[in-house]
Amino acid sequence: MVSKKIKSITPSFTINISAKVAKLKSEGKEIIDLSIGEPDFMTPNAGKITAKEAIDHNKTKYDMVPGLIPLRDSIVKKLELENHVKYSTSEIVVSSGAKNAITNALTAILDPYDEVVIPAPYWTSYPEMVKLCYGVPIIVQTDKSNDFKLTVKQLSEAITDRTKIVLINNPSNPTGAVYSKEELEPLIEFCINHNLIILADEIYERICYDHPFVSIPSISERAKEITILVNGFSKSAAMTGWRLGYTASNIEISKAISTLQGHLISHPSTIAQWAGYGALKEGSEDMKHMVSIYKNRRDTILPILNQLENVGYVNPQGAFYLFLDLSAYKKFYNNHDSFSIAFCNQLLDEHQVAVVPGIAFGNDDYIRISYATKIELVIEGLHRIQELLSFIKK
Ligand SMILES: Cc1ncc(COP(=O)(O)O)c(C=O)c1O
Numbered sequence: 001m002v003s004k005k006i007k008s009i010t011p012s013f014t015i016n017i018s019a020k021v022a023k024l025k026s027e028g029k030e031i032i033d034l035s036i037g038e039p040d041f042m043t044p045n046a047g048k049i050t051a052k053e054a055i056d057h058n059k060t061k062y063d064m065v066p067g068l069i070p071l072r073d074s075i076v077k078k079l080e081l082e083n084h085v086k087y088s089t090s091e092i093v094v095s096s097g098a099k100n101a102i103t104n105a106l107t108a109i110l111d112p113y114d115e116v117v118i119p120a121p122y123w124t125s126y127p128e129m130v131k132l133c134y135g136v137p138i139i140v141q142t143d144k145s146n147d148f149k150l151t152v153k154q155l156s157e158a159i160t161d162r163t164k165i166v167l168i169n170n171p172s173n174p175t176g177a178v179y180s181k182e183e184l185e186p187l188i189e190f191c192i193n194h195n196l197i198i199l200a201d202e203i204y205e206r207i208c209y210d211h212p213f214v215s216i217p218s219i220s221e222r223a224k225e226i227t228i229l230v231n232g233f234s235k236s237a238a239m240t241g242w243r244l245g246y247t248a249s250n251i252e253i254s255k256a257i258s259t260l261q262g263h264l265i266s267h268p269s270t271i272a273q274w275a276g277y278g279a280l281k282e283g284s285e286d287m288k289h290m291v292s293i294y295k296n297r298r299d300t301i302l303p304i305l306n307q308l309e310n311v312g313y314v315n316p317q318g319a320f321y322l323f324l325d326l327s328a329y330k331k332f333y334n335n336h337d338s339f340s341i342a343f344c345n346q347l348l349d350e351h352q353v354a355v356v357p358g359i360a361f362g363n364d365d366y367i368r369i370s371y372a373t374k375i376e377l378v379i380e381g382l383h384r385i386q387e388l389l390s391f392i393k394k
Contacts, residue, residue: 005131005132009128009131012124012125012128013124013356013359013360014036014037014356014360017035017348017354018035018036020348020354021348024348030352031348031352031353032353032354032377032380032384034353034355034369034373034378035356035370036373037320037372038240038372039235039238039240039290039320039372040372040373040374041286041290043237043239043242044237044239044278044283045283046279046281046282046283047237047239047276047279047283048275048278050274050275050281051271051272051274051278053274054270054274054275059270062267063267064267065258065261065266066090066092066093066254066257067092067094067267067268068270068274068277069089071277072092072246074281075087075092075094076088076089078280079229079248083205083218084215084218085217085218085224085229091248093246093257093258093261094245094267094268094273095261095265096245096268096269097244098201098203098230098231098232098245099129099245100243100265100268101232101245101246101247102126102129102199103129104257104260104261105228105230105249105253105257106129106133106165108256108257109164109165109228109253110134110165111134113134113135113162114135114136114162115138115159115162115163115165116135116137116138116164117138117140117155117158117163117165117167117196118130118138118167119139119140119149119167120141120142120148120363121148121175121323121358121363121366123172123173124360127139127362135164135165136162138163139362140154140157140158144314144325147177147314147315148172148314148323149177149179150168152186152187156190159194163194163196164196165196165199166196166197166198167198167199168184168198168200168201168216170184170200170201170205171205171207171213171317171318172204172318173321174323174356174358174361174366174368175316176314176317176318176322177315177316177317178208178211179214180211181214184216184219188216188223192222192223197227198226199227199228200230202215202216202229202230202231203234203245204235204236206236206287206291207235207290207291207294207318207319207320208318209295209318213318215229216229217229224250225250228248229247229248229249230245230246231246231248232244233245233279235319236291237283237287238290239279242269242275242276243272244272244273244275294320294371296375297375297378298320300375300379301322301375301379301382304379307386308382308386309390309393310328310389311326311328311389312327313325320371321368321369321371322368322369322371323358323361323367324366324367324368324369324385325365325366326340326343326366326367326389327366329389329392329393330365332392338364339365340357340358340359340365340367341357341359343357343367344357344367347384351387352384353384353385355367355368355369355385369381
């Protein structure tokens, strides 16, 4: 009954894990859930207030397809002030979450069989999104020694005459790695010279701990011209349920995205857009507070990670994830198709800790832990991981 296209799509690993956790909880089990990529903070107050005002003042009708003008104006200001890149209001299209922003961008650019380069490890939805938009995901293996960041050499080996887009997620989910300006510049130069569009998913951009974040389109006028910037409110403003994201791109692309959005969803809920407007206008202290807490957690966790036996990890400089290398333990799971799935199932069933298997991100040697949850739980979760590792070795 359903299309071949939908049959080629893998259901989301993270959603499957959440379903399993919910089932175990409903059976009365206490689970430490380190699998979710959702901030444990609430919507900034300013956002709640503007959303309530919008309802009370009946700002509940259809509005402009690319988004409310006051919201797009404040996105323009944010990008200029915080990310040092100047867009016009008409270059912004507000969407229902960054997910919708990414699929808008892919749909606007890709013809059937066009290729999209995706560095692995990748956020689990990218390859499926590319397939849904009739493209072909080209997964590029990157190096652990470089914190899994894409290099020009790897990119040059991956492109063909069908390559249209290079996807760069910075800071990265699942690794927490962050690209420096020096690492981005040659990649951008390569994309300019090879007529490639950069789809820059910078949704974790505010959650960046050690160095000022460098946004790809801020690097040069040419970088801006070839980049579709994706950002949103889910992670840095803890507004996951409002479903609010956006793209910033050149006018040809923003018009194309707006045209297709006009037919698909018109625009995201106006109430959500007013909430985003409030959060951007007056929520910056709340957002800074959240980032300082994530940073404290990261700093508390690192010494514990260093004590885990034979466990490596990617240096977490941003986002709120830890990507742990458990390859030293793979040999104990030889009779399983996927090491990371078998390990995560055992951890959940026997130690009541939920984490995400690395295979969901294209690397079966790893597991992903989220620290967007109370630090005591993360510490307890890591202790239980150590318990399981010690048990496996015996
Ligand atoms: C890298 C990355 N991009 C995009 C998204 C989607 O965000 P949104 O909730 O705004 O759709 C996520 C959510 O987990 C993510 O991790």
